[in-house]
Amino acid sequence: xxxxxxxxxxxxxxxxxxxxxxxxxxxxxxxxxxxxxxxxxxxxxxxxxxxxxxxxxxxxxxxxxxxxxxxxxxxxxxxxxxxxxxxxxxxxxxxxxxxxxxxxxxxxxxxxxxxxxxxxxxxxxxxxxxxxxxxxxxxxxxxxxxxxxxxxxxxxxx
Amino acid sequence: xxxxxxxxxxxxxxxxxxxxxxxxxxxxxxxxxxxxxxxxxxxxxxxxxxxxxxxxxxxxxxxxxxxxxxxxxxxxxxxxxxxxxxxxxxxxxxxxxxxxxxxxxxxxxxxxxxxxxxxxxxxxxxxxxxxxxxxxxxxxxxxxxxxxxxxxxxxxxxxxxxxxxxxxxxxxxxxxxxxxxxxxxxxxxxxxxxxxxxxxxxxxxxxxxxxxxxxxxxxxxxxxxxxxxxxxxxxxxxxxxxxxxxxxxxxxxxxxxxxxxxxxxxxxxxxxxxxxxxxxxxxxxxxxxxxxxxxxxxxxxxxxxxxxxxxxxxxxxxxxxxxxxxxxxxxxxxxxxxxxxxxxxxxxxxxxxxxxxxxxxxxxxxxxxxxxxxxxxxxxxxxxxxxxxxxxxxxxxxxxxxxxxxxxxxxxxxxxxxxxxxxxxxxxxxxxxxxxxxxxxxxxxxxxxxxxxxxxxxxxxxxxxxxxxxxxxxxxxxxxxxxxxxxxxxxxxxxxxxxxxxxxxxxxxxxxxxxxxxxxxxxxxxxxxxxxxxxxxxxxxxxxxxxxxxxxxxxxxxxxxxxxxxxxxxxxxxxxxxxxxxxxxxxxxxxxxxxxxxxxxxxxxxxxxxxxxxxxxxxxxxxxxxxxxxxxxxxxxxxxxxxxxxxxxxxxxxxxxx
Numbered sequence: 001x002x003x004x005x006x007x008x009x010x011x012x013x014x015x016x017x018x019x020x021x022x023x024x025x026x027x028x029x030x031x032x033x034x035x036x037x038x039x040x041x042x043x044x045x046x047x048x049x050x051x052x053x054x055x056x057x058x059x060x061x062x063x064x065x066x067x068x069x070x071x072x073x074x075x076x077x078x079x080x081x082x083x084x085x086x087x088x089x090x091x092x093x094x095x096x097x098x099x100x101x102x103x104x105x106x107x108x109x110x111x112x113x114x115x116x117x118x119x120x121x122x123x124x125x126x127x128x129x130x131x132x133x134x135x136x137x138x139x140x141x142x143x144x145x146x147x148x149x150x151x152x153x154x155x156x157x158x
Numbered sequence: 159x160x161x162x163x164x165x166x167x168x169x170x171x172x173x174x175x176x177x178x179x180x181x182x183x184x185x186x187x188x189x190x191x192x193x194x195x196x197x198x199x200x201x202x203x204x205x206x207x208x209x210x211x212x213x214x215x216x217x218x219x220x221x222x223x224x225x226x227x228x229x230x231x232x233x234x235x236x237x238x239x240x241x242x243x244x245x246x247x248x249x250x251x252x253x254x255x256x257x258x259x260x261x262x263x264x265x266x267x268x269x270x271x272x273x274x275x276x277x278x279x280x281x282x283x284x285x286x287x288x289x290x291x292x293x294x295x296x297x298x299x300x301x302x303x304x305x306x307x308x309x310x311x312x313x314x315x316x317x318x319x320x321x322x323x324x325x326x327x328x329x330x331x332x333x334x335x336x337x338x339x340x341x342x343x344x345x346x347x348x349x350x351x352x353x354x355x356x357x358x359x360x361x362x363x364x365x366x367x368x369x370x371x372x373x374x375x376x377x378x379x380x381x382x383x384x385x386x387x388x389x390x391x392x393x394x395x396x397x398x399x400x401x402x403x404x405x406x407x408x409x410x411x412x413x414x415x416x417x418x419x420x421x422x423x424x425x426x427x428x429x430x431x432x433x434x435x436x437x438x439x440x441x442x443x444x445x446x447x448x449x450x451x452x453x454x455x456x457x458x459x460x461x462x463x464x465x466x467x468x469x470x471x472x473x474x475x476x477x478x479x480x481x482x483x484x485x486x487x488x489x490x491x492x493x494x495x496x497x498x499x500x501x502x503x504x505x506x507x508x509x510x511x512x513x514x515x516x517x518x519x520x521x522x523x524x525x526x527x528x529x530x531x532x533x534x535x536x537x538x539x540x541x542x543x544x545x546x547x548x549x550x551x552x553x554x555x556x557x558x559x560x561x562x563x564x565x566x567x568x569x570x571x572x573x574x575x576x577x578x579x580x581x582x583x584x585x586x587x588x589x590x591x592x593x594x595x596x597x598x599x600x601x602x603x604x605x606x607x608x609x610x611x612x613x614x615x616x617x618x619x620x621x622x623x624x625x626x627x628x629x630x631x632x633x634x635x636x637x638x639x640x641x642x643x644x645x646x647x648x649x650x651x652x653x654x655x656x657x658x659x660x661x662x663x664x665x666x667x668x669x670x671x672x673x674x675x676x677x678x679x680x681x682x683x684x685x686x687x688x689x690x691x692x693x694x695x696x697x698x699x700x701x702x703x704x705x706x707x708x709x710x711x712x713x714x715x716x717x718x719x720x721x722x723x724x725x726x727x728x729x730x731x732x733x734x735x736x737x738x739x740x741x742x743x744x745x746x747x748x749x750x751x752x753x754x755x756x757x758x759x760x761x762x763x764x765x766x767x768x769x770x771x772x773x774x775x776x777x778x779x780x781x782x783x784x785x786x787x788x789x790x791x792x793x794x795x796x797x798x799x800x801x802x803x804x805x806x807x808x809x810x811x812x813x814x815x816x
Contacts, residue, residue, distance in 0.1 A: 050290070053291075093297065119730065123430075127397070133301070
């Protein structure tokens with residue numbers, strides 16, 4: 001499945017079309033704001049389990065395919081990289097997705113890919129990993145995008 | 159011995175005495191510190207505003223009263239809310255002493271809650287502390303830092319010191335909360351506790367921090383009861399959290415350590431499901447308390463999650479499901495609730511409608527307020543006190559919606575002679591139509607209307623239904639009134655729709671909500687705010703295909719933060735199509751043409767198009783009445799279209815000062 005995820009995340013043009021269709025969610029983002037999608041498998045993350053010292057851990061010799069969405073010149077740019085650990089992601093937050101979630105979002109790139117991600121986040125299949133404080137994310141202009149993913153940006157008590 | 163009041167005889171189980179440690183409570187009602195008020199100073203001192211609120215809470219008639227959670231550490235790692243109170247030093251004690259004295263003077267047992275927020279804490283620090291480095295699932299919270307064993311020991315000591323300080327202030331006992339995923343919960347849960355030392359791994363190890371905490375507090379305050387709030391369900395299963403079975407094994411551990419009472423709670427703040435909102439039926443979680451009681455028959459169990467009705471609580475106690483009814487939000491909505499229950503006046507209670515305005519405000523770092531109780535948080539301000547009017551006036555209120563009715567009953571309580579003029583044949587205004595379409599729980603919203611009808615009757619407010627107030631009517635009643643209050647709400651701005659080709663085909667959302675017009679099976683709703691969403695959701699539920707066209711870039715823009723996710727989830731679950739940054743340009747037989755911000759056009763097949771936006775205030779009467787009456791006021795959506803909170807609050811404030 002990892003190689004499938006590799007292929008899917010590497011389809012930068014497909015992800016870019018999706019991002020461009022949702023450009024309105026990213027208009028407030030400060031240049032350099034960066035979101036990442038990582039397949040969960042090579043990272044060792046699973047519901048209720050994180051590798052010890054995961055921030056500094058390496059993903060193994062092959063590393064992991066990493067889809068970055070980075071704000072520059074007023075729009076979001078997709079790019080795919082191979083990274084060896086979380087430290088190389090340089091993301092404001094990461095979506096750690098299981099293989100099925102990546103496949104589902106990829107299959108919906110011309111349609112409702114963000115909606116699919118949102119549903120998968122709610123189900124716990126995509127885990128969120130934030131590296132910035134709320135104030136930093138707010139200043140970076142993330143509210144629209146996080147709201148579209150159904151993530152309660154300003155607290156959650158249900 | 160005093161003669162029992164009629165309600166006390168009806169709700170005998172609730173009004174019987176109870177035991178906690180060596181103390182006897184006057185009844186089985188515990189005021190729960192369900193959330194903090196955010197009324198205090200940034201550095202943890204209790205303010206006059208807080209003291210005034212707690213004076214009201216002390217007099218609610220509860221047998222046990224819990225003061226809101228104070229963080230126990232000087233760094234503020236345990237601080238979760240902007241203006242949360244602190245108890246890490248004696249310098250904070252004078253105000254705690256005053257609260258403890260008020261509670262004792264009211265005949266209640268006073269409990270001080272210690273709240274170290276753990277994963278949700280460190281609000282001023284930029285990090286939070288946790289047993290393990292488990293990333294946050296919500297961006298609201300701060301990045302974690304792992305606690306060392308030395309820090310864990312220090313935290314236990316800080317909790318014990320805070321407990322000692324609470325007793326020194328005059329409280330009878332203490333409470334440690336793990337509610338909603340706070341520090342204690344993060345040690346108990348296998349989601350956040352992945353340590354490999356003696357504090358992590360097995361359930362026995364994960365419970366070690368809790369057992370050490372209980373031991374330390376019991377040793378520090380041996381004569382005083384300790385309550386622990388523990389999850390019956392975390393609702394974090396999908397993230398690898400504890401199962402219900404594990405939650406109950408942890409309760410057993412707490413009981414074995416000699417805790418004096420267990421408060422059963424539900425859910426974490428970041429749980430993907432509701433636990434306390436209006437979309438959860440009252441009584442839904444009672445099974446968790448019943449299970450705790452079966453497991454621990456000798457430990458007092460207190461419970462109140464989504465259990466707002468004292469009659470249900472009375473029955474649960476009778477059935478042995480728990481021992482104490484733990485109630486908070488319903489008492490914020492109506493601090494007289496217990497007294498009304500005791501006096502058999504439950505019909506007069508202002509019900510908590512579960513709008514979660516309180517929490518929405520907290521998460522915006524604002525002091526909490528209550529939709530149903532405009533005076534909450536303003537107890538210290540005379541402007542919010544309902545006092546006899548210096549001059550009794552004849553007041554005409556135009557409009558029987560929430561703003562007008564709130565103003566009417568508040569003014570009537572002050573001795574004014576009040577008449578309400580209402581064009582339609584019912585009380586409730588626009589709320590009536592939309593309440594019935596609320597997907598969460600229509601009865602909660604409809605209870606507002608029922609409350610106004612009842613109180614108007616009891617307070618002698620004259621209702622002139624089916625009477626439109628206009629210049630002609632005013633001329634016919636000239637000089638019969640001293641004050642006119644315009645509370646005629648808002649309407650869909652048809653003028654703004656005139657640019658749409660075929661606009662005359664567009665139905666008014668209110669008419670649809672009230673069932674005054676029929677709709678087809680393929681519907682476009684213009685406006686994705688709370689009104690449009692409520693209508694769209696109910697029409698979809700009824701089987702229609704629904705598309706929402708919203709001019710802004712997001713739907714639910716005017717929905718409270720704590721309910722926003724619920725609406726967006728419903729839209730998702732019901733498969734309602736939303737077109738944002740879009741507007742309707744043409745309505746025809748085959749549907750409507752929608753243009754988005756990029757100028758792209760699409761035809762949305764539809765047999766019905768309904769407008770819920772834009773809205774404009776009904777302000778015409780202000781001009782018409784200007785020279786016809788001594789005092790002319792307005793309130794609610796007639797000033798600016800907003801919603802029920804502003805309507806009730808403005809109606810109250812106006813009624814309190816006329």
